Amino acid sequence: MDIWQLHSQGALHWEQWEDQFALYQVASGETHFLNAFGAAILQQLIAAPQSLDAICAHLAIEFDCMPDAELCAQVSALLTRFDELGLIQRHDD
Amino acid sequence: MMISELTATELQARLTTAGLCFGCGPFRLRLNSSLRLLFPVLHKLYAHYPVYDHSGVDDYRMTLDWASPLRRWLRPVVRFSADGPAPFTDVSIEQAFPTLEWGMNWCIAVRAHHVLMLHAAVVERHGRVLVLPAAPGSGKSTLCAALSHSGWRLFSDEFGLVQPEDATFIPIPRLISLKNQSINVIRQFSATAHIGSTYHGTHKGSVAHIRPPLASITRMKESAPAGWVIFPRWQAGAALTLQPIAKDRAFMMIASNAFNYEVLGELAFKAVAHIVKNCEIYSLVYSDLAQAIHTLDDLTQ
Amino acid sequence: MLQNQSPAQYASALLINAVCEPQQLSKLSDCDWDLLLQVARQKRLLGRLYMELKRLCLLSSVPENVAAQLRAANNLVTHRQTVLAWELNRILWALKGLDVPVIALKGIAYVIADLPPASGRFFADLDILVPLEHITVVEQRLLDRGWLKTTLSPYDERYYRLWMHEIPPLRHRERESEIDIHHTLLPRTHRFNFHAITASLFTEAHTVPNSEAQILAAPDMVLHVLVHLLFEGNPEEGLRLRDLIDIADLLRYFGSEMTFWSQLVQRAEQLNLGRPLYYGFRYLQRLLGIKVPAFAIQTTARFAPIAPIQWLMDWLVPLAILPEHPAYPRYRARLARQLLYLRAHWLRMPPLLLIRHLSYKMWLRLRKVPRYIDIKPQDLQQL
Numbered sequence: 172m173d174i175w176q177l178h179s180q181g182a183l184h185w186e187q188w189e190d191q192f193a194l195y196q197v198a199s200g201e202t203h204f205l206n207a208f209g210a211a212i213l214q215q216l217i218a219a220p221q222s223l224d225a226i227c228a229h230l231a232i233e234f235d236c237m238p239d240a241e242l243c244a245q246v247s248a249l250l251t252r253f254d255e256l257g258l259i260q261r262h263d264d
Numbered sequence: 265m266m267i268s269e270l271t272a273t274e275l276q277a278r279l280t281t282a283g284l285c286f287g288c289g290p291f292r293l294r295l296n297s298s299l300r301l302l303f304p305v306l307h308k309l310y311a312h313y314p315v316y317d318h319s320g321v322d323d324y325r326m327t328l329d330w331a332s333p334l335r336r337w338l339r340p341v342v343r344f345s346a347d348g349p350a351p352f353t354d355v356s357i358e359q360a361f362p363t364l365e366w367g368m369n370w371c372i373a374v375r376a377h378h379v380l381m382l383h384a385a386v387v388e389r390h391g392r393v394l395v396l397p398a399a400p401g402s403g404k405s406t407l408c409a410a411l412s413h414s415g416w417r418l419f420s421d422e423f424g425l426v427q428p429e430d431a432t433f434i435p436i437p438r439l440i441s442l443k444n445q446s447i448n449v450i451r452q453f454s455a456t457a458h459i460g461s462t463y464h465g466t467h468k469g470s471v472a473h474i475r476p477p478l479a480s481i482t483r484m485k486e487s488a489p490a491g492w493v494i495f496p497r498w499q500a501g502a503a504l505t506l507q508p509i510a511k512d513r514a515f516m517m518i519a520s521n522a523f524n525y526e527v528l529g530e531l532a533f534k535a536v537a538h539i540v541k542n543c544e545i546y547s548l549v550y551s552d553l554a555q556a557i558h559t560l561d562d563l564t565q
Numbered sequence: 566m567l568q569n570q571s572p573a574q575y576a577s578a579l580l581i582n583a584v585c586e587p588q589q590l591s592k593l594s595d596c597d598w599d600l601l602l603q604v605a606r607q608k609r610l611l612g613r614l615y616m617e618l619k620r621l622c623l624l625s626s627v628p629e630n631v632a633a634q635l636r637a638a639n640n641l642v643t644h645r646q647t648v649l650a651w652e653l654n655r656i657l658w659a660l661k662g663l664d665v666p667v668i669a670l671k672g673i674a675y676v677i678a679d680l681p682p683a684s685g686r687f688f689a690d691l692d693i694l695v696p697l698e699h700i701t702v703v704e705q706r707l708l709d710r711g712w713l714k715t716t717l718s719p720y721d722e723r724y725y726r727l728w729m730h731e732i733p734p735l736r737h738r739e740r741e742s743e744i745d746i747h748h749t750l751l752p753r754t755h756r757f758n759f760h761a762i763t764a765s766l767f768t769e770a771h772t773v774p775n776s777e778a779q780i781l782a783a784p785d786m787v788l789h790v791l792v793h794l795l796f797e798g799n800p801e802e803g804l805r806l807r808d809l810i811d812i813a814d815l816l817r818y819f820g821s822e823m824t825f826w827s828q829l830v831q832r833a834e835q836l837n838l839g840r841p842l843y844y845g846f847r848y849l850q851r852l853l854g855i856k857v858p859a860f861a862i863q864t865t866a867r868f869a870p871i872a873p874i875q876w877l878m879d880w881l882v883p884l885a886i887l888p889e890h891p892a893y894p895r896y897r898a899r900l901a902r903q904l905l906y907l908r909a910h911w912l913r914m915p916p917l918l919l920i921r922h923l924s925y926k927m928w929l930r931l932r933k934v935p936r937y938i939d940i941k942p943q944d945l946q947q948l
Contacts, residue, residue, distance in 0.1 A: 180654070184530065186537045191512035195533040199651040200526060200644060202533055204516060255711070257655060292630060321599045321631055347606060347891070349801075378637040527644045 174262035175250055176220035177213075181258070199257060208234065212249055213258065220262045223247055268311035276303050278318070283325070285316040289425070289436030289484050291323040291376075292316055293368070298329055299342060305361050309439055309460050309473055312481040324371040328364050346371045362463050362471050365441060369422055372436070373523050379434065380532050381523040382424030386433055387416035389564060392491030393433045395424050395543075397521040403498035403550075406446040409474055410557050413454040418480035419488075423523075428531035431538035432487045440474040447472045453553055490539050492564060493518065495547045502551045506559055514545040572890035573898070580604045580888050584810060585853060587617035591626035598631050604888035608806045611638030612685030620684075642687045646676050649691045652742045653677065656693065657777045659710040665703055668694040668770050669778040670747065670789065675811075677776045681818050682811040690734070690743045693778070696767060697748035704732060704746065712737050712744075730755075750789050751796070755912060762836065783819040784832040787812060791841045796909045803885040803902040812845060813855050826861040839868035848882055881905055 180198035190207040205213070211233055215226050227246050231238035253259045267275065267286060278284040283294040284306075295306075324346055331343040331354040341354040344367035351370055355363050373381060385396040385408035394416070396404040405421055412418035419433060421440040426433055442450055442459070447470065450457055458475040495509065495517065509517070518536050519525045525532045544563075550556035570578070579601050583590055593601065605611050615635035618624045624632055653673055660667065669677055672688030695703050708714070712735040730751055734743040749763040769782035781789060794808035819825045833842040843865045849855040869875060884901035 184533060186515065186533075186540075188511040188515075188540075191510075193512065193515055193533075193537070195530055197530065198647070198654070200529045200647045201651075202519060202525075204512070254658075257651070257658065260658075290630070290633070319599075320595050321602065321628055323630055323634065325603075347603060375634075376637055377640040378633045526648075527641055529644060529647065531640075 172222045172224065174220050174222050175216055175226075175254075175259050176262050177216050178257050178260050181217075183258075194258075196256075196258065201256070203256065203258070208245075209249055212246060213253065216259055223250065226250075265315045266311060267307065267313050267315055270307075270315060272303065272307060275307055276300075278315075279303065279306075282318040285318050285320065285322070286310065286313040287316055287484075288313055288438060289420070290434055291372070291436070292320060294318075294322045294325045295364075296325075296327045296329070297364075299357070299360055301357065302328065302360055302364070305460060308458075309475045311475065312478050314481075324368070324375075326364070326367060326371065328360060328367065359463060359466055361460075361473075362441075362466050365439060365473060368438065372423060376425070377524050377527050380426040380428050380525070380528050380535050382426065382518065383422070383521050383523055384424035385421050385440075386419035386424045386435075387411045388419055388433075388435075388488050389416045391488055392564075393419055393488050394560065394564060395433070395490055395493045395539075396496055397424075397493065397518065398422075399495070399497070399521075402496050403446065404496055405440055405442055406449055406498070406553065407496055407556060407560075409440045409442060409446075409450045409457065410453050410553055411560065412440065412474075412477060412480065413450075413457050414557050414561075417483060418476050426535050426539070427487065428528055428535045430489075431535045431542075432489050434487050435480065435484045437476040437480040437484050439476060442472050442474065444469045449553060450474065490543050493539065493543045493545045494560065495545075496556075497547065497549050498551065499549055500551055502549050504552065504555050504559060505547075505549045506563070507547050509545045509547055511540050511545070515540045572893040573887070573895060576600055576604050576890040577887040580608065580610070580806075581853065583614060584610065587614065588621055588623070590614070590618060591623045593627075595628060598628060600890070602631065602634055603891045606638075607888050607891070609687050610685075610807060610810075611635055612642035612687055613807075613810075614685070615639035616685035638687075639685055642685055645687060645689070646672075646683070648740070648742055649673050649688065650676050652691050652737070652740065652744060653693070653776075653778060655737065656691075656707065656744065659707055659712075660703060663699070663702060663706060665695055665699040666767050666770065667778050668766070669773075669776075669780055670694055670750075671793070674780040674786065677778060678771075678773050678780050681814040686807070686811070690745055692731075692745045692747060694747045694750070694766065694781075696764070700732060700746065700748050704735070707735055711739070715743065750792055755796070765835075782832075783815070783825060784829040785836075787815050787819070787829060787845075788833055788836060788838050788842065790815070791845045792838065795841050795844060796912055800903045800906040803898070804882065804905060806886050806888070809848065809853065809886060813849055813853050816849070816855060816857070820858075823858070826858050827864075830861055830864045833865075833868075839865065840870065843868040844878065844882070848886070851879075852883060852886065 178198070182197035184195040184197070186193040192205040192210040194203045194205060196203065208230070211230060212226055215221065215229055223243065223246060227238045227243050230246065231242060236242060250259065270278070275284065279295065279297050283296045285292060285294045287293070326344065326346045328342060328344050331341045340357040342357050342360050342363070343350050343354045344352055344363050346367065352363065352367070382395065383398045385398070385404045386393050387408060388394070394411070396402070396407055398404045408418070408421050418437050418440070419435040421438060423436050424433060425436055447459070447462055451459060460473045460475070462470050462472040464470045493514065515536055518539060519532070522532065522536075525536070528535075546563075548556065548559070579597060583601055583605065602611070605614055611634065615638060618627065618635065650673065653669060657667065670692040672683070672686055673691055674680070675683035675686065715734050715736055730749045731745050731747040734745050736743050750766070766781060766785055769785060770779040771782060772779055780786065790808050790812050794804060794812070830842065833839050846857045846862060846865055850857060870878070881901045881904055884898045885905045889895065889898055
């Protein structure tokens, strides 16, 4: 299973309002808006590189839900999007 | 010295030779034109701007003149240019003045990337500014005109210039441009508003311009921090509502309203975050102008 | 203004001195600054002046609104550099696993390799070079991963595919920048074509720390800018002074190694670019006062054109490359820009094709494209 980590040019500035986040990505000059779920995934990866399963397990606890296939699919889709945006990358890249 | 203190001959002499140099907010502008019909309009509507000596460093050099000396007699069209090729198509001589106003906006918008430029009207009272971001049909110019003639100081009708380092607003008291029905609305609202001629049939319909009140120009070097951001919307017959906007949404709305948010990158991100953090932010729906002004006065007491 | 100096000479001298001796900038009068800003804007050198003043800690010694205008220009430059460097990063991400070498060209190469010309340099597009045999897979992979073809007329599409050294530009669906993917440095039809040895550009290329893209070897990089300077004319803009300045920067940077100069001459000969190198040395010395080692001058002397051509170029090149005084444009400078543009076009294509291409472009120009005067955020990023 892929291990994900923050992108190597991953300098970010955060702004937070309750459960919404704005993120400035220094390398691209882009501003991204995230909800609490997206932000939690990214913060997980800032803490340490990890696999899809590990992220799901953690999110299930944080958001008090089942670590089921639906959650996994959701997280996986977000990881793909973050990868495309260059927010994260695979650990071996 | 102000433009109104020049005689008509002196004004014409400047416009047709080295150029009329004048100050508007932080900028020094130079205008050349031989269009006679423009001279009295400038004399009236630009009356309060300070005249500068013609040797100095200009921010924008603008020319508004006949598109070609020959065609002047066949099909009288004029061309606006500023340090380079003309940015717009030529327009008929009747539309010379509105084109000059749009041209000046264009100059600022394409170049002034040392500041964050919001597309907004801005007015000030008690040392803090009220920002009215533009959206089609928002009626921000109508509100701006009414506020500037109800005890608020005009900062700008078109540009919210933000010093990115500390997020303070810089005045740029250009003329207020009114469109269609709002021209009469303001005529009725304020007897003191000095409104120029109405130009019909422009690409934005009928437009008329309000001369910035004298105090807005004499104090045009005094910046101020933002206190309120109000997203206005005029809706016929609507009861007035004033609703707070969530900060995250406000951030998105302000960032996407700026002309050059992307260009300033991190500076812009921090400046917008600063504005969002320190302002009260509302959406305002109104139909009655006097009632809207009253509500804004109460809100900002 | 000095006696015996025409307005154009004065404006040129002001700009060239600003570029060559930026430490003198703090002594300029307001009038000179006013003129300098206009000519530097004309030549897209405001960002460079800003970076030079910053490097010399002189920003606080220039008039306040001069500093503001320079900062505005430099903010735009920084933004373009960020955006294009990121575009390259995303292209490399998309091409992962294809095992195709990607060479970054021109501006983006200076940025990723941190070379002197990057400082304050504005550039509009992203240019990369990939081997011709891989260009289809590269294009297809990018199309699969979110890039789109820009819509071209069938004429332009055909023109690109058949005759050019690049494919029609692509753009990512979420971003603004156009990317030009080249397979060689000169159009297929070009007189100075070195198609047969394009492969050696890849074998000579260098890797760059912290990027998977490569850059051209130093001599190839210099020759590429020369090609760009001399063969990519534009009748309005003339020859690009900033290209000549890029070459000066690169020669100063690489030229401390004496072996570099002989490699450069040798490579120019190999790529059939002796004549452009000869002109490059000549005008760098004449216009920017750059010192070129005597042996390099001697070994390129054999690439000189016949005397009448030499004389003509000596007249045309300075007219087309140096700035005009904005208040006193000269007909002969316009003529020089147009003649050099024709020359560049002539060299790019066989004559029959040239006539077809020019007449088609002329026809397009006659059909006026409407322009509107609404200001919208997306219009606002030229300077």
